[in-house]
Amino acid sequence: MKILVVTEQRQGKWNNASFETLAAAQQMAKDTSASVSALVIGKGVAALAGEVAAKNVAEVLLVEHDLLEAYTPDGYCVALSQVISAAKPDLVLFPHTYQVRDFAPKLAAMLGKGMVGDCIGYRYEGGKLVFVRQMFQGKTVADVTFQAAAPWFASFQAGAFRSDLVTAHDSGKAQVNGISVNLKADQIRTKPLDLFKEAKSAVDLTQAPLIVAIGRGIKAPENIPQAEALAKALGGEIAASRPICDEGWLPMERQIGSSGQTVAPKLYLALGISGAIQHVVGMKGARTIVAINKDQNAPIFEIADYGVVGDIFEIMPALTEALQQAK
Amino acid sequence: MNIIVCIKQVPAKDAPLAIAGNWIRESDIGFEMNEPDSYALEEALRLKEKHGGEVVALSMGPERVKQTIKEALAKGADRGIHIADDQFAQLDPLGSANSLAAAIKRQSCDLVLTGLQSDDHGFGQTGVLLAGLLDWPHATIIMAIEVQDRKMRLKRELEAGWFQHLECPLPAVLTIQSGINKVRYATLKGIMAAKKKEIVVITRESLSASSEPTQRVEKIYLPAKSKKTEFITGTPKEVATKLVEKLKFEARVI
Numbered sequence: 001m002k003i004l005v006v007t008e009q010r011q012g013k014w015n016n017a018s019f020e021t022l023a024a025a026q027q028m029a030k031d032t033s034a035s036v037s038a039l040v041i042g043k044g045v046a047a048l049a050g051e052v053a054a055k056n057v058a059e060v061l062l063v064e065h066d067l068l069e070a071y072t073p074d075g076y077c078v079a080l081s082q083v084i085s086a087a088k089p090d091l092v093l094f095p096h097t098y099q100v101r102d103f104a105p106k107l108a109a110m111l112g113k114g115m116v117g118d119c120i121g122y123r124y125e126g127g128k129l130v131f132v133r134q135m136f137q138g139k140t141v142a143d144v145t146f147q148a149a150a151p152w153f154a155s156f157q158a159g160a161f162r163s164d165l166v167t168a169h170d171s172g173k174a175q176v177n178g179i180s181v182n183l184k185a186d187q188i189r190t191k192p193l194d195l196f197k198e199a200k201s202a203v204d205l206t207q208a209p210l211i212v213a214i215g216r217g218i219k220a221p222e223n224i225p226q227a228e229a230l231a232k233a234l235g236g237e238i239a240a241s242r243p244i245c246d247e248g249w250l251p252m253e254r255q256i257g258s259s260g261q262t263v264a265p266k267l268y269l270a271l272g273i274s275g276a277i278q279h280v281v282g283m284k285g286a287r288t289i290v291a292i293n294k295d296q297n298a299p300i301f302e303i304a305d306y307g308v309v310g311d312i313f314e315i316m317p318a319l320t321e322a323l324q325q326a327k
Numbered sequence: 328m329n330i331i332v333c334i335k336q337v338p339a340k341d342a343p344l345a346i347a348g349n350w351i352r353e354s355d356i357g358f359e360m361n362e363p364d365s366y367a368l369e370e371a372l373r374l375k376e377k378h379g380g381e382v383v384a385l386s387m388g389p390e391r392v393k394q395t396i397k398e399a400l401a402k403g404a405d406r407g408i409h410i411a412d413d414q415f416a417q418l419d420p421l422g423s424a425n426s427l428a429a430a431i432k433r434q435s436c437d438l439v440l441t442g443l444q445s446d447d448h449g450f451g452q453t454g455v456l457l458a459g460l461l462d463w464p465h466a467t468i469i470m471a472i473e474v475q476d477r478k479m480r481l482k483r484e485l486e487a488g489w490f491q492h493l494e495c496p497l498p499a500v501l502t503i504q505s506g507i508n509k510v511r512y513a514t515l516k517g518i519m520a521a522k523k524k525e526i527v528v529i530t531r532e533s534l535s536a537s538s539e540p541t542q543r544v545e546k547i548y549l550p551a552k553s554k555k556t557e558f559i560t561g562t563p564k565e566v567a568t569k570l571v572e573k574l575k576f577e578a579r580v581i
Contacts, residue, residue: 073455073465098486101443102467105420105452106459114421114541117451135547136351137446139344143545147419189464193492195485210581216340234581246506259484259504267580288578290570291556295341299550306573307556308566318567323581326571 001034004061004089006080006104008097009040009048010071010195017095019163021156024122025093026056026167031124037061037089041079043069046176053174056167060176061087067183073103074188079181081110086179089151091129096155108153115153116144118277120160133157137276138299158258158281203237203253209266210236213256213283214244217272217293217312221249226316227271233323236267241279257282271312275300328380328474328497330371330438331431332404333457335361336388336395337447349544350416360395363442367503369510370472371440372403378474381405383434387426388415393526400521401513407524408434412531419540420448424456429536430529431461439500443468448544454502465500466493470507 005025007018025036036056040049041063049062063083067075084092084107092108094100096118108115120141121132131144131154146152205211212231218224224238231238238254245255256263257279264285271292273279276299283289284303291304292312301307308315338344342356360368371382384399386392387410396407410430415423431439439461444451458465470490471482479495484504495501513521531537559569574581 073458077459098468098484101451102455102465105455106465108541109421109424109456109459114419115452116542118449130545134550135448135544136338136344137449138550140346140547141550142349142547145543145545147540147543189496190466191494193494195489195491197488198490242505248509252506258486260488262487267574267578288574288580289554290574297549301556302550302552303554304556305554305578306570307558308560308570309558310563310566314563315566318563319570322564322567322571326575326581 001032001091002089003029003034003036003091003093004084004087005036005038005093007038007040007048007052008095008099009042009045012042012045012048014048015095015097016163017097017158019166020158020161021093021095022052022055022057023163023165024156024161027161027165028122028124028129032129034090037087039063039083041068041076049176050173053176054169055174056169057174059174062176062178063181064178065181065183067185067188070192071099072188072190072192073106074190075183076103077107077110078183078187080107082181083179084111084151092151092153094153094155096157100155104153104155111151113148113151113153114146115155116146117155119154119156134277137274138280139297157277159284198252205237205239205254205256205261205263208237208263210234211239211256211263211265211267211286212236212269212271213239213241213273214250214271215241215273215279216243218244218249219272221247223313224249226313230269230316230320230323233320234269236269239263241273241276270300270304271316273300274298275302328374328378328438329383329434329436330374330380330440331383331385331434331436332364332368332371332399333427333439333441333453334364334368334384334386334395334399335442335445335447336386336392337361337445340446346547346549349546351547358391358395360398361442361445361447363444363446363503363505365442365510366505366507367440367442368399368402368404369508370503372511373508374438374472374474375403380437383408383436385427385430386410387412387423387531389413396526397521398513400524400526401518402511403517405524407526409526409528410531410534411528415531419542420450420452421456421541422538424453424460425536425538426531426534427453428457428460429534431457437497439463441500441502443502443504454500458500461498461500463498463500464495465502466495467502468504469501470504472501
């Protein structure tokens with residue numbers, strides 16, 4: 001079996017999830033006696049291709065074109081469909097980034113294939129690859145298999161594999177092979193413009209050692225002062241999952257998760273947060289996680305060190321008082 | 328501007344999930360409009376208010392899906408299309424997109440909107456696949472739309488607080504990020520008006536858009552715990568006292 005890992009860079013800088021996916025591919029190759037190649041796409045990215053070539057890969061495919069300097073779904077789909085048709089991998093792996101979500105399902109469909117996205121792992125059973133992904137916002141997981149003939153397309157969730165486990169090439173460097181693609185300006189229908197960040201956030205939650213985060217369980221904006229009182233008693237910052245910021249109950253700069261900030265505080269106290277993956281990726285690195293939720297099956301309890309199944313409106317004031325007394 | 332919004336009906340957020348093979352037992356639970364799709368619907372209604380045209384709510388699934396289409400009509404969509412299919416939950420992403428695309432091709436439409444993913448399967452592929460099947464340009468995870476002269480200027484969300492502007496011609500497919508707008512509630516007037524609005528039912532078979540499944544969900548199950556959680560029980564006051572002790576002397580984080 002031939003595995004091809006499509007790496008991701010923007011303006012010549014790696015998306016580190018590329019190496020997590022490479023680690024997944026190397027592990028999979030060991031299990032299935034497959035070979036792993038890596039693909040680098042863009043313009044002026046030969047140095048990045050050289051970097052991947054030092055990893056344990058059979059070959060690096062370097063796909064460069066003036067029209068691939070900035071990412072566009074059309075440009076990537078046209079170029080990658082040509083490369084995949086020529087290179088004939090059995091399995092194409094991607095990191096499950098926002099960019100991959102934007103083009104990979106269409107790329108697979110162009111080749112008449114399907115994609116299993118956002119996988120958290122895989123198993124190799126009886127000569128068959130089984131991909132594991134979450135469903136129902138992380139409340140359940142699912143085993144998914146490919147039904148049609150190769151190539152198969154799959155992406156791995158950020159954090160599902162460890163990039164530091166990528167093994168180096170055992171005899172120096174793999175060969176970097178430039179692949180030319182046929183791409184014309186009129187095939188690219190969208191025009192990417194400026195990349196930007198919103199006005200600099202006044203709070204840097206990444207530096208906060210103690211965080212009290214609220215989710216849907218807070219129910220109404222009137223209840224937020226209770227959580228703020230708890231944060232104050234703890235001496236921590238208040239933060240929230242996406243729905244709370246979508247509602248405008250707390251500013252977007254207080255949002256933790258894939259679209260907000262990624263934090264790794266000493267203590268993360270999750271109040272009424274179910275633990276959907278979009279939130280969990282932003283806080284699972286916390287040293288100690290406390291979850292309080294009325295639903296004992298909430299996925300947040302899978303990663304919590306301490307759990308309380310109960311009503312946050314009863315526990316918040318009691319905990320605020322206990323923290324004040326403990327000072 | 329004519330807009331079709333693809334809306335999925337999903338199990339209610341607080342519904343207790345009873346796993347049954349590769350899906351869930353549907354008999355005892357409630358269903359609701361997929362939340363990301365409600366933002367897509369709201370965005371469509373706002374675009375219509377600004378630029379005119381019609382908003383069509385398109386949904387696929389068994390009979391119960393009509394309720395969600397009615398909700399969209401009550402909020403202001405002009406008409407509904409129901410692709411009737413009792414086996415909808417078993418379709419792979421490409422299978423769903425093929426049927427939706429076939430139904431969309433029968434309409435005169437400038438823009439297709441979807442939420443960025445569904446809260447049940449969470450494949451997050453429908454919008455992108457539709458763009459491919461319709462051969463239209465697309466953009467995903469959109470946070471702002473401005474339309475001018477058959478062209479859109481869009482704000483697309485990237486990871487870790489980054490955004491990008493881009494231009495996209497019409498017709499096109501966009502997937503909408505949650506939080507792009509404040510979703511409206513249906514008014515009593517809207518609910519009454521919806522009763523007179525049309526919902527066209529077409530069976531999925533009649534679209535002749537079936538495709539061989541590319542993938543199959545074999546089974547679903549509860550996740551294994553990655554950490555051993557110590558559950559603290561008692562009255563709220565007892566829980567609070569125990570928790571503070573644990574954090575102070577065991578975890579040593581406060």
